Amino acid sequence: MRTCVALEALCVLLLPLAHIAGAFWPNVHFWLCAAVTFFASFAIFYWLRRARGCGSTTAVLYVFSALAISEVEIYVCSLIGTYGFYVAAALSLLQFPCMLSARKNKLANDIESFTPNDDFFGFATTLLSSKRFLTATATSIGVLSIVDGFLRGYPDGTPIAFQPATRVAYGLLTIAICVIVISLMMHKRKSVMTVGIFILLELFACAALVLYAAFPDMPDIGAVFTTTLNALLVAFTWYIIIAFMSFGWRDPYYYALGGWIVWLGCRAIARVTLINVQSLSTNDLLINAIMGTCVVISTQVALGQFLKVSQMEADERHDLHVRRMERLEKQLSRAQANVEALTILKNNAGEYSECAACANAAPMGAGAVGTPNPLQCAGVMPIESVDQDETADESRNAQPGSKHGMRLVQLMDLDEGDSIADIRKATMRDNAEQMGKQFLLSDREVEVLALYALGWTQKRVAEELYISPSTAHAHIKRIYAKTGLHSRQEILDFMDQYTS
Template sequence: MYYWLRRARGGGVIIGATLVFSAIAVSELILMLVNCLPAGSQAIIATVISAAQFPAQHIAKRTSNPFQLVKNNEPQSAYSLKASIRNKRLLASSALGVAALGLTVGLLRGYPNGQPIAFDSASRIAYMLVTVVICMAIVLICLSGRTGFMTTSIWIMLLCLACLAITSFAAFPDSLSIGAIFATSLNALTVGYCYYLTIEFMTHGWRDPYYYAFSGWIVYFVTRAFARIVLSHITPLNSNTELTLAIMADAVVASALIIFVRFLNDAKTPAQELPNVQTSPLQKAVALSSPEEQSAIASLREDSFAAGIAALKKQYQLSERETEVISLYAQGHTQKKIASELFITPGTVHEHIRHVYTKTGLHSRQQILDFIHEQ
């Protein structure tokens, strides 16, 4: 999953939302079909789908990156301003908001005693329909150009699902599967929203992409698991449904307050860029990168740069891989960084750069940049 999130960075609101929520909708349809099969067949299909990741990644590496697929004037961040998303306070508040919602989801999915609630055919179909319809609605709204929808509306949608689940559990204590429909949909959509935020922070953040992917995984899934474990083993909770419902409602309110107070503060005051500091040995050890290294994705969107790279490729008949390498090299990436981006060895990167120098007659990074800017 981290590979696909990392590959999607830089694509903007439309690409990120479409990729994430379309994938969730399709996966729900597949899960629904697989659940109709015998257990042995389910295991075989799961194995085949898991193994399909490897050829899918191989095919993806030979195609265009998402940020090369669209050219539009949409906002480049879920928070409208790239500077805002590079604000540490926004990162912290997003993490706290997601953690609070993760706590709610963990309690909802384990209500009332930490054990899973069995779905019958009707409730399983209802859960699938709720999830797929909401996912496709999000995708259609974004494709219609209303990219500002991503800022707060999806978060409101998640909070409404949480409220529906809590209310359903309270209103239908003898039919817990009704509340479980909304709780399970909330879980799937929250996962999608976390993945979408991960893409946004990967694109505009100041740290290494995998930092955001791993941090997002910890913030949501660990808090969700913690809540489920507590509900299973703490007697005052699993024996007092009113207390459990109250704690879930408190967590929803806390999540809403954390996120929306942050939004209001960002709206009232301009976001401050992070200081440009040199990477320390400790940062290098944990694979954190500087703001300059992350600026490459934004540079690739500029039409002038893309046109210059295209002219270089056409005039000197560069291969696809040579073009990818020299594009990143021209933006200031080190050979080690290029190797990491393209999943090849530093030695291979060095050879591609040498071949480009031979074909073009250019002899430095600056000469390559000069050629690009002249186009």
């Protein structure tokens, strides 16, 4: 991180000298800009990594605030000409004291924040299908990035220069959208970062297409919406990267690089195609049709997956309920059989079992290890065997989805942990949420309760939720105080009796 920040600042300082060095090395400006992008990207990955495991609202506040602040900084630097490079380098070096300050403050995942169940972060804690949903989202971002690449170079691939008025309009529009998104999340509006953000991005793409066609001699008017679309795609990609970092099993930088390649790579491919394919740059009708098709594809992939996930959620909840009822019926049947067997043993107390396996066994209750158990000979079987049957049934149903979907999940390294443990965690999470509503538990207390009820130690709960063991202990004490329960077993008994 330190190396990237230092090299980023150095390359920015060298940019004003690029026009002088250009006489000796024509591409020096290009390579310096590429170097700034490369080193700045890894610095961004560091800050995204620090937000790993946070709630949805915290992630929105984190990325869209950063985007809004960056727009102000970029605009100020653009106004002061050459001196703007030195200001930009100084701002880059400010990351050093920010790193020191961040280490002294709580991590983003320590901040309790609102996370809707139908959000990317909410999906990943409740549904197996969430991982396939994240892969579909990455695909949709890639398709939208292709549209963004075409729009940024419309119509022949060359950059579109802003006029002072349109430059201000773009900055104000981007900051306004950031404020609106943050405000909606702070007011706990659902679907803002799922259906809402995709509709917003696609509306900006459509608006840019219309304005390019309406004002062919003033492309900077359409570029206002194009550049805003690009900025919002950056923030949304950051947001999705944090989600991947939080719920994938690979190193966080793996997902950061993957997200950056999807967004930046697809955009670059579209831009290069527009520059090099003459039939595209000279045929406005064709390029408009291609961009419109990409917008429709993105909509179908993203919103179609939302509908699919919603249906899968209902189906999974129904299946879990059915399997639970079947399990209870098995336990009841086994318990009735055990009562009858124990009655027989009671009437024949002290006698040996007549079966061949127990012919030489000690009297009932001797308890020798390896000795045939008269309880089993009488037909008394442990209830745990029902649990094993239930585990086998759930394991057969733990991997819903198509083979194609699973390949995407494996490609993006989100497949770790798709097992019966996921279903048990989802069930316990649902039970904990119901208890949370009854006893007014906070979102973080619900998370702690779900893991603690699974039998996890306080240390393991702390590691899973990125909190200190003392904080986990404090949450558990508050849970006991609010619920009036006094042990883990009492919590489990309450869930069995009062949750659906």
